[in-house]
Amino acid sequence: MIGPGDENQIVVWSQGRPPLRRGDLRLRAAQLAHRIGDRSGELVWIATADPRATLLAVTAAMGRCRPAVVPVTVPAGGLPALCSGGLPTLVVHDSASVAAGWARSAGIATLDVDATTPGPDVDLRAGSIGLWTSGSTGRPRLVELQPSHIEAAVTGVIGILGLSPLDISLGIAPLDHTLGLLTSAFAALAAGGGVVLAPGGSVSSLRHLCAQAPPTWCAAAPTAMRLLPAIGDLPALRFLRTSGAGMPPDLAERLENRYGVPAVNAYAMTEAPGEITSQPLVRAASRRSGSVGVPTLSRVEIRPADVAAGPDPDIGTVWVSGSNILTGSADGRLNTGDLGYLTTDGELVLTGRLDDVVNRGGEKISPHWVETVTAAHPDVAECAAFPLPQATGDTLLGLAVVLRGPTDERTVRHYLAGRLSPAALPHRIYIVPQLPRSARGKLTRRLLAVQLGLVASTPPDPQAHHQPPGHSTTGTRSKPRKT
Structure with missing residues (x-):
């Protein structure tokens, strides 16, 4: 997912690390790919705490194994719960990772991404990526996106957002989510642009990085978006986009007033990366609470649901289909488990989860x-x-x-x-x-x-x-x- 362009152009900035040029990113990933080797069909965990190490490791591992990005918030005691998706044969880690010790105690091979082991480089490949989602059960479940889903999501985001080599993404979403990895990082790099990797960064570190590489766009969850005003002016900014959870209308209005750019909602999920729907990249005169815009990369269908919806009589279950959707069903449609309805102008409004519905004496x-x-x-x-x-x-x-x-x-x-x-x-x-x-x-x-x-x-x-x-x-x- 490293796009074309000048190999000497800086494309990655991160806290506490020197910037990476496109050629250096490509070379380091290729050298790490050689160290990982060909492990066709084997599950390999990418358990790195540093986001730059995660980007390198995922880029290197794709097409050589089944890489799965371990959520950075999982403590050592929570790692066994991830094994429901299978036991890894290799754990790629960095010095700050908690997974290396656990892997060694379990007899699993480890590879330090930071170790300086000069060696030949190999061709980088397209391949699958595994990400964990908790879904509606609260228990981790591994979702393995195939190259076709990843390609559809990344190229779709580039086209819809109009990304170019002049754009720099402010990546404050974790790379163990599709929002952080595919949208903020891969789409930015594939378009020939750059990315500031700063998930979980402090306001001071974000301010410093944004001064080095003024971002032109940011895709993140609403909780992270609330940090932006504390960073200060972002003069190159073109738009703000959130998915994973809807941006409350009052937050969108505050951000638009502060930066003078559109702040929009999109709808995506682990099994449907990139986006399913999105609001247009324009400042809105008014906002409908819960709206995530109109279908873009995917088709949306509302199927009847037996729910007492009060003011939302047309509420139903949201089903989606498209080239970016991992369905696992014969008809190519995915039941998102979300509840919502389509407005007369085609907007999808989400109202909650089907498993959140409460059955009281037969009335849901x-x-x-x-x-x-x-x-x-x-x-x-x-x-x-x-x-x-x-x-x-x-x-x-x-x-x-x-x-x-x-x-x-x-x-x-x-x-x-x-x-x-x-x-x-x-x-x-x-x-x-x-x-x-x-x-x-x-x-x-x-x-x-x-x-x-x-x-x-x-x-x-x-x-x-x-x-x-x-x-x-x-x-x-x-x-x-x-x-």
Whole structure:
């Protein structure tokens, strides 16, 4: 995925490392490919903490084995859970990786990407890439994208975003996600441009890197986008794009006002990299909450779902198909598990996950309905409806609320009583300091009941990165209040 161009052009910038020229990137990846060797059909983990090492290792390993990028947030104790996708025969690591020790203790071969071992280089190849996703179960599942999916995603993103050799991507999304690896890095390089690799970087390091290489675009989750104003001016910026989780309209408006460029939502997933839908790269006069734009690289179909959707009567399950989609089904369609609807002008509006739907006495309640009504209260900053499993096998509805005013639980309950059907009224309302979100900015509803201490613990999501609702940002524990 290293595009054509001047071999002396700098194309990679990263924290604490000298910039890489296109020729150096190609040579180092080719030398590492020689060290990896031909391991056709073998699963090889790329377990590198440094993003530049990850980029080199993935580029080198493609077409020589089945490379799988280990999520950088997984601790050593969480690595065995990833073996449900198979035991690796080799673990490629760097000096900061926690995986090398685990691999040696398990009798698995290791290769240090930073070791200076001069040797011949070999041709770089196209090949598959494996990424872990937690899906709806919370348990890691390996998704292996084939060369055709990767090519369709990368070339599609280049065309839709109009990327050129003059563009530099600000890569603040982790490279163990398709957003970070395929969109931010591979698409930028394949277009002949460059990438600033800075996922998880501090504001000061981001400011320094952006001064070295002024970015022209950024694709990241909303949580990372919130950091941008602290960096300062980005005079070369053309647009901001998010996927993985929708950018709230107020955040998009703030970013557009700050930088004077479009801030848009796109829709993609591990099995559907690049994008499924996207909003146009223009500043919007108004925004529809939940909208992720119109179909671009994929076809979208809404199939009926047995859900009481309240204000969204046409809500259904989102199915997608296209050359970038890993379906695994005979008809070439993928059930995303997301709920949504298409507007009259073709926009896809996402309203939640099918597995988040709560069945109360036979009536299936969409959390989005409850959340939309609750969020209209002027003193509610954020909210999340979630299932409360009971020992009897029944499921009740819980509601976690983040307040920005003096309202209490009873006032919120009274407000909802006149606006929701009896079945949709929450059984319990919990006031929490913040909602848990994954590293991609997604709301993790399935963890709410666990983190509030209402149900037994479940296996952790290795890609989750959040502050439990029962904790404040200062680390002082505060118990959630309920009615």
